[in-house]
Amino acid sequence: KGAAECGVETEKIVLGEYKVNPCLGHDNCSSFAKCKQEDDVPWILEKYCQADGVILGSPVYYYNMTAQMKAFVDRNYFLYRHDITPKATCAGLVVVGGGAGLDHTVRALRRFLKLSFDVPDERLVILTGYASKVGDVKNKQPLLEEARKLGRRLAEMLGQK
Secondary structure, eight states: OHHHHTTOOOOOOOGGGSOOOOOOOOSOGGGSSSOSOOSSHHHHHHHHHHOSEEEEEEEOBTTBOOHHHHHHHHHTHHHHHTTOOOOOSEEEEEEEESSTTHHHHHHHHHHHHHHHHOOOGGGEEEEEEEOSSTTGGGGOHHHHHHHHHHHHHHHHHTTOO
8 A cells, every 4th residue: 555655556466366376397388478377377477577566475374475476486487488577676575474484485585586587685675574363464553554664665666756
């Protein structure tokens, strides 16, 4: 919401609401004009590639990102095999968990962003928070305000005020 409050056009894509199949691992992506998977990932990747900035968010599930986020990360291999680099110049990470696994999840997503479009550290904003149950974040006003600040910071990086 913070970026939108600054006049930046935003779109929220919740991976769990779409069909995101796991990578098949055949390492043959460059042989095909489009991924052989029949799911929603092609249009999600298109939006990801066209975004000026991205915010990735994931709760921590068993010490790491969700299966849906991992499938999205793995499916980016198609972009890599076709030398397609997303145009984003800045990024945010929002990782929330009940305790263990926050750092590991941040490291994994940070590595992904580095490989995806080599986001420099000074253009990456990271927010971590604690919540033990689904829906807890909605009641954590300080965490929600930090998330808005993250969005505003990305808007500043994009030259919007």
